[in-house]
Amino acid sequence: MTPEDLAFSPVAALARLIREREISSVELLQVYLDRIARFDDRLHAYVTVCGDAALDEARAADAAVTKGDRLGPLHGVPIAAKDQFLTKGVRTTNGLRALAGFVPDVDATAVARLRGTGAILLGKLNMPEAGLLGTRDWPFGQPRNPWNTEHDAGASSTGPGIAVAAGLCAAALGEDTGGSIRNPASYNGVVGVRPTWGRVSRYGIIPLNWSLDTAGPMTRTVADSALLMHVLAGHDPNDPFSARLPVPDYTAALDGRATGLRVGVIRELMDSTFLDPEVRDATTAAAAVFSRIGANVEEVSLPLFRIAGVIFAAIADSGAALEHRHLRLSSPDSFDSGPRRRMLAASLLPNALSLRVEQARVLIRDQIRSAFERFDVLLCPTAPAPAARLDAAPKLTWTRSDLLRFWERGSHTGPFSLAAVPAISIPNGFSRSGLPIGVQLAARPFGETMLFRAAHAFESNLASPLRRPPLD
Amino acid sequence: MGRAAGSEISADDLPEVTVRVNAFLEGLAALDALPLDGVQPVPAVPHPGRLP
Numbered sequence: 417m418t419p420e421d422l423a424f425s426p427v428a429a430l431a432r433l434i435r436e437r438e439i440s441s442v443e444l445l446q447v448y449l450d451r452i453a454r455f456d457d458r459l460h461a462y463v464t465v466c467g468d469a470a471l472d473e474a475r476a477a478d479a480a481v482t483k484g485d486r487l488g489p490l491h492g493v494p495i496a497a498k499d500q501f502l503t504k505g506v507r508t509t510n511g512l513r514a515l516a517g518f519v520p521d522v523d524a525t526a527v528a529r530l531r532g533t534g535a536i537l538l539g540k541l542n543m544p545e546a547g548l549l550g551t552r553d554w555p556f557g558q559p560r561n562p563w564n565t566e567h568d569a570g571a572s573s574t575g576p577g578i579a580v581a582a583g584l585c586a587a588a589l590g591e592d593t594g595g596s597i598r599n600p601a602s603y604n605g606v607v608g609v610r611p612t613w614g615r616v617s618r619y620g621i622i623p624l625n626w627s628l629d630t631a632g633p634m635t636r637t638v639a640d641s642a643l644l645m646h647v648l649a650g651h652d653p654n655d656p657f658s659a660r661l662p663v664p665d666y667t668a669a670l671d672g673r674a675t676g677l678r679v680g681v682i683r684e685l686m687d688s689t690f691l692d693p694e695v696r697d698a699t700t701a702a703a704a705v706f707s708r709i710g711a712n713v714e715e716v717s718l719p720l721f722r723i724a725g726v727i728f729a730a731i732a733d734s735g736a737a738l739e740h741r742h743l744r745l746s747s748p749d750s751f752d753s754g755p756r757r758r759m760l761a762a763s764l765l766p767n768a769l770s771l772r773v774e775q776a777r778v779l780i781r782d783q784i785r786s787a788f789e790r791f792d793v794l795l796c797p798t799a800p801a802p803a804a805r806l807d808a809a810p811k812l813t814w815t816r817s818d819l820l821r822f823w824e825r826g827s828h829t830g831p832f833s834l835a836a837v838p839a840i841s842i843p844n845g846f847s848r849s850g851l852p853i854g855v856q857l858a859a860r861p862f863g864e865t866m867l868f869r870a871a872h873a874f875e876s877n878l879a880s881p882l883r884r885p886p887l888d
Numbered sequence: 889m890g891r892a893a894g895s896e897i898s899a900d901d902l903p904e905v906t907v908r909v910n911a912f913l914e915g916l917a918a919l920d921a922l923p924l925d926g927v928q929p930v931p932a933v934p935h936p937g938r939l940p
Contacts, residue, residue, distance in 0.1 A: 726915035745894060755903050761908030763893045772919050774929035779922060790921075814904055819911040 423583035424884060427493055427640040430586055431534075434492035434727040437481060439493030441474040441536060444586075448538055452584050453888050458565060460557030461498045461578035465539040470494065473536045473874050474766055480534075489643060493828030496575050499540040499556075499590040500547060501527050502620040503630070510622040511543040511572075513555040514743060514750040524620025525652045526589055526631040533647050541575025545622045546740055547596060548733075549822070550814070552752035559807070561603060562885035563851055564644055567622070567803040570600030576634045577604035577822045581852075582885055587644055588634040593624045594728050595829025598630050598841035601636045602798035602854025605843045605883075607871070608634045609641045610829075612862050614659040614838035616645075625735030628833050638842065642666035645864060661862060674709045674873035680716035685883075692801035694847045699797045702855040702874065703843050706795070709877050711870075714794035716794065720780045721831055725823030727780065728830030730773045734763030757814075765802050777834045784835040788860040792806075793870045798841040798854035799828055823830030832858045840871050845876070868884040 422430070422444060433439045451465060454461050477492035502520040505811040507736050509515045523531065531537060531751040542559050544551035549571045559574045561567040562582040569578050572588030577600030580588050592610040601608025604872050609632040616631045623629055633644035640777055649663040686696060694789060707713045737759035743750060752758075758826070765773075814822075832839040837858050842856035890897040890905075899904055 443908045591938060643891060723915070723918040726912065726918070729914060730912060741894070748898075749898070753901065753904075757904045758922055760890070760897055760901060760905045761912065763895055764889045764905070764909050765912060769913075769916060769919075772924055774915065775924040775927040776919055777924055779924070780926050780930065814907060816914075818909065820915075821916065874940050 419450070420583065422447050424636065425449055426586050427490065428643055428707055428848055428850050429712040430493050431489060434481065435487055441477040442471065444492065445470055445474040445494050445536060445538070448585055454639060455582060455690040456584060458560060459562055459578050459582060459633035460542055460554070460573040461584055462496070462557045463509055463540045463542050463556040463575065466537055467504055468529055469506070470538050488533030490530060490647065491572060492570045494538040494585045494790070495535040495587050495589065496531055496538045496541050496576065496579055497527055498591050499543055500577050500591045500622050501589060502622070503527055503537060503540060504795070506537065507541060507623070509556065510542065510845050511545045511547065511551070511555065512750065514747060514861065516555070521711050522620060525654060526648050526747050527618035527620065529647050532588065541579055541588060543572045543574055545752050545755045546736060547591070547593060548755035548758055550758055551752045552754045553752050560806070561803050561851070563605065564849070566805055567851060568603065568806055568809065570603035570803060571594040573608070573634060573867070577601055577606060580604070580634050580636055581608045582887060584883065585604060587640055590632055590634045591621055592630050592632055592833070593628045594632040594732050594826055594833045597634060598798050598839060598854070598856060601634055601841040603803040603852065605852030606636055607638055607843070608841045609645060610833065611645065611649065611864060613655050615862065615864065616648045617655040617658045619652055623739045625732050625739070628735070630730060633658060638868060638875045639667060639670055641840070642868045655822055659862070664865050664870045668794060669869040670872040671869070671874055672876035674706055674870060677706065677711040677791065677870055677873070678787060679703065679711045679713045679870070680794045681708045681713060682721060682786055682796040683715050683717045683793055684719060684721040685828055687805045688800060688824065690800045691797065691822065695797045695801055695853055698844050698853045699795070699855055702760050703795060703873055704834060705877055707718050716791060716849055718783055718787060720783050721827055724831040725782055725827030726824070726825050726835065727730065727773055727776050728834055730762065730765060730770070730822055730832070731757050731777060734765060734770060737763040762871070778833055781835040784837060785860065787808045792859065792866055794858045796856050797828060798827055802847045802851035827871040828856065837861050838864050840867050842871050842875055
């Protein structure tokens, strides 16, 4: 197996190779460190690479294999985390210059769970300031899409999307508030999962919005995401809103079949004037794949999706303005102008209006959840268009039309966040210009097993072969 | 409004902040058409039956 083949191998296969001593964790780590050295100057996926510390962890992992210790499912596998997760002894910036020297003394629970099953922390991954899209001057380098470096890589789990797609780690830990896992998953051609809110502990995630933030896996296959979710999910006393529910074996449901699955295609997102024709065609083709493999596919109307983008933005931006109030007021220039102006505007919304926005969130939640009385999964494009060129982004001052387009993008992923249901973005082919397109599935609360089953069936039956980005 | 919210808005930031606030007000005018009367604005605990 070549180093490149190793770099792109599934997580479960890598863990097996290490367990059976066909490769060592140190050798595998070196494959990723070599690729980071070779490609990341251009891609800017990483904020911090844990070279020496990761090598120490990998040596310890190899020693445990030699000793015949009991090994976890991720033993010796190098995984990286978005820089929004606290990591003990490893700096955590949240994308902010102001936190460039911050070294936490605890791990976020999600990080601790990965490490607890043997994963090696390879590094911390790039993100826009405080997770807010619209960052103009990225403090830790402008991230670039590995499929075409002139294009955007999505946000805000930007580095995770790039690193997984480019084979710069085996898998990544992302964070999703309103699409921050699913959008970069779609733009970079990888799998990204937003779990049910409450399924994975939020402890140690630097918050953007407490009632929306979730941690989830970003991987190259659905099976890898199911494997990581099994590790991540579960109650945590440090997060009072983490659910006390048993964690299913998500990988057990992956049989590649969808017979009898009820799939609802969301009409309002297929009719949108903002929807790119190639994305519409790809999504229609995805629905046809489900029909071909025995699912019952129907259109479903969810009218509140038309206005969900602005409702999501009002709630998310207000939460961010609150979470970062101290730094915003004490040191406003420590923020890039984009996030600063987003938070300033949201902080000016009258309280009476904010309460009405929360009322609208209840209606959106009820509309989505009632759809699950008829459907097992809902299907729609993850994003209205493939990744835009970096030079097409709004420059110094956003206009009304920039905002309308931005909120439209949020209307694809934000409603599922508002409804606190799980959703996944899966690769769904490529545009004619070679950029990935993603399709999104959502399921009822705590319906991750159904979500993985449907996603795996689609992935197993998609005609488009797996590809690797053209980095050389 | 900025001072009331505890924020100083610089002259550089003011034009874009104004555009953003006006866009919010325009976009959220759609709320007028929704049946919000009597809806309790408490979505922050989405799974009350399944939480500690």
